[in-house]
Amino acid sequence: MSTSEATPRETTEGTVYTVTGGDWDEVAAAAAKADDERIVVNMGPQHPSTHGVLRLILEIDGETVTEARCGIGYLHTGIEKNLEFRTWTQGTTFVTRMDYLTSFYNETAYCLAVEKLLGIEDDIPDRATLVRVLLMELNRLSSHLVCIATGGMELGATTVMIYGFRDREMILDLYELITGLRMNHAYIRPGGLAQDLPPGAIDAVREFIKKMRKNLPEYDKLATGNPIFKGRMQDVGYLDLAGCMALGATGPILRSTGLPHDLRRTQPYCGYETFDFEVPTADSCDAYGRFLIRLEEMRQSLRIVEQCLDRLEPGPVMVGDKKIAWPAQLALGPDGLGNSLDHIKKIMGTSMEALIHHFKLVTEGFRVPPGQAYAAVESPKGELGVHAVSDGGTRPFRVHFRDPSFTNLQAMAAMCEGGQVADVIVAVASIDPVMGGVDR
């Protein structure tokens, strides 16, 4: 090339440069000039890596995120407002849909709050409490599996995704066997459970534990020591103890800083003080530490599930007080699952009081003495708190859910700013937000 500049040539289309090598200075200078523009990228609200309808507003400079903000509210369904127009028992049907991956936690936390308001915490039958714990710990497994599966998929590790959903499927089958539904169960009710475990459930859960014990090491083999996995996750999404406390982050995020804060240990509910399990921690404060904690928590949950099975003894699953206990004695008839014929026979034929109770409970519900209560459980994502207020009526006066996803998602900016765009995905995945819980 003899000339250092391309010669322009006028055509009817405008000026045409023939760039053959020497004139890149001009092109590069033009590109450099454009570089000082800040680029604001909207990631979501519909994006496969944002865990639902989460909108991330990223201000980026090259590949570096200089500012990260969340836009939420796309999945707001007004469940808290809706609860004020249903009876206390109907509430479980709503709250189970909040964080739809941790249904049993929502139901249990809500029921614990209602039971506290009623003052019947000590009357809940042991069997009901054990089944609650059993389902909650199975739920911890299924929630962590989704977290690890989707988190893996976002890194390109589709095998992790397939494995995670394969194992979660087994748990959903158990839910279906026990509650009749794979999601949105409304199985845990104020006072106990909707119905007892079906025949064969205990064997099915034992079978599952066996399979899961075999499958869990696969995640270790596949991911834990994997250099690519580690390279993507280590030192990403860093949030130290001070950051966690200031931002109110709980759950695996808080435990990845080395603080073994777990409500099951510090403020036991549902008899967790009697179970033998460990609270895993990490001290890396990063996404990899949270991944390891989730893996270990799944092993611990299996231990708790096993202990529940060993302790289960026949007995009632609803409080004895007929003025609270929902009259659901379900049985499988020729036309499907419905109120048992024995129960119908009793209320229609022999006991007028039973009929009155049935009628009053189903149409009107029960009254809850005025006051307020706060019940918190350790959900897979952190502290799930329920603030329930009663004015003495048959419907909640106010129910507020302190969802851990909502609070933890605030930490997104602290974890992502200054990092790479690709690390935003990892950091958000390590928070494990579920928008149904964030927006409620």
Next chain:
Amino acid sequence: MSADNGSGAANGSGAGGTNPDKDLNVQNLPGQRGDHGEVIGVRRGMFGPNNGGDTSGYGGLVRSVRLPGASARPYGGYFDEVADELEGALDEQGLVPENAIEKAVVDRGEFTLHIAREHLPQVAKTLRDDPALRFELCTGVSGVHYPGDQGRELHAVYHLRSITHNRLIRLEVSAPDADPHIPSIVEVYPTNDWHERETYDFFGIVFDGHPALTRIMMPDDWQGFPQRKDYPLGGIPVEYKGAQIPAPDQRRSYS
């Protein structure tokens, strides 16, 4: 249980807490509902729907709805220690504790401190920083709208957790509908950023000093505050098997 509260279900007192109907009315005579506690509303009738004809014969019954009232010392458990430490710490800062702490309520094993709104940030900071209190974790704010609580219609409820001492307390702050301002405590607990935005969004409580108090769930141009009691739930009647089922907030409800 007293026979007059019309509640078949309400037969237990909370573990460790006082049930105003049970514990304070020792004689438990019908019609002797205590005049303690905080009136937040009036309930008419005894049972049956409140928007239909009175078929129960109790339609003329009028009762006040009362929340548990102030408790007297000793509060029990760690509550006394928290109250002592807080009062002492506020005293040291030159603040008369009685001005900041309006009342303390022990109910159902939970400890609630009602704080005068202008002193909330200082109380929160004291609760966080004092080594004997150390409530590191704020679990956010929950708004409650009591239209019947004259002059204190809007309540903001904070739950504070101490990981160090393994304690949980509740702060309650109120503001009138006419002046819905409560100081923000985002400075003290940054976690309350989104929580205060949510409470503003749903209840219209203005948290003064919040860095960016905008709507968070509802669209930015939304009118009104959806979780106030005077805001309708909405919904349309639906037809099911030939019958019209009214919207949830139009259905029969019970007094």
